Amino acid sequence: MKGKQAVFIAAAFVLGFAAIILWSRANPAHYTYKATVIDPPAEASDFALMQEDGTIFRLSEQEGQIVLLYFGFTHCPDVCPTTLVDVKRAFVELEEKSKEVTLVFITVDPERDTVEKMADYASAFHPDFIALSGTEEELGPIYESYGVYREKEMVDSEIDYLYAHTAIIYVIDRAGRWRMSFPFGMGPEAMADDLSHLLKE
Amino acid sequence: MVGNSENTASYLHKLGNNRLGLWLFLISDGFVFAGLFITRFYLMGNSRPELEQGVGLIVTIVLLISSFFMNRGETYMKHGNVKGFLFNTTITLVLGILFLVGVVGVEWQIAPFGPSDGAQGAVFYVMTGFHAFHVLTGVIFLLIILNNGRKGVYTRERHWGVEACAIYWHFIDVVWIFFYPALYLIGVAAH
């Protein structure tokens, strides 16, 4: 190893490294969403439901916000609490940016879940979560347009019945399109990653 | 101790075999380290253990410098300079011990996770532990050759012990050359 060789190698290395770093800065890598991406984006059907405070929540009025639509019910033993906790944790990770994301929790069990019950339940996870309910007639078309599966299952306990239901989170972008779905169990870090990227749009 | 009756050709023949034997051993040892290295990426992917960058950089520098002095010590011995060999190899020893203090005495103590804390714990402690154990045996090896050197066992023509120790020491350094970025630099720190 002679001096000249060494200096040459060192210089080549430094320049090579610098070049690669600068080039990658100029051409940022394509981000791969961890969610299930809907390509091309699908329509997110508009709907309107009454909130606890009497105001109407209309999906089309949420433009500019990312809306996370989740269908569940307050007697849900595990899936709904887990999902809502994960979203809450994702919000924590997003810090200030979480203000640009709205989680909307819609019941699949209108028989038992009044809007007050829903609001109570959801706010326990995060004060900004929006909870909606309505009549079977109001909710039916929403379930259908989002392809929400719900099936009543009788159980041998004091709560009588449970609902098996679609557990994905529908991710609707700022422009009101259904862009992707967060599968159950995706985890808060992955959600926060995807959301922080989607927020850049 | 090498007997005087042994002629040079026979010594050199043995030397060639010894080298081959040592390298074969290091390659097989290398497989174990390679397995751990690959496992780290399999278990943690683009995530990495949450560690102190300062400590990591310092111990890495210490180990690299120790290799420099090991090379120096061996070079002096290759030219028959026992004093130079002893001096530089002693520095290697000190730096090797410093490395152990840095990893086991500092990093292990301040790490915010334990060996049973999921993938992070398993990956970090097994990788650094297995490596540190090799550094420890390297330190013992260094003590042995320093002691032998003091007693005048090694000569310019015959110092296989020194060469073997040096090769072993550099091997440990090479392992760390890959382990350091894998543990400290690549990926997003887990919380």
Add this chain to the structure above:
Amino acid sequence: MANDLEVANMSEEALNDDLRAGVWVAFLLAIFTIGEFVAAMIAPELGWLLLIAALPKAYFVIRDYMHIGHLFEGDGESH
């Protein structure tokens, strides 16, 4: 006639050459290590690049410190 002083100087020179070679390897290790550390701090998304930095470090240690070349010499050479 090769006098002792000449021989001593030549071997001193050989020693210094060898020592200097070792210094240059250390210099390269330092540059590569600093480079990979800086790269990790400013471009953490380029994980694979850091492994690329490790390869030349390993190469120089294996070639110039571990003298892997000796393996292929056969019996002829000494230390």
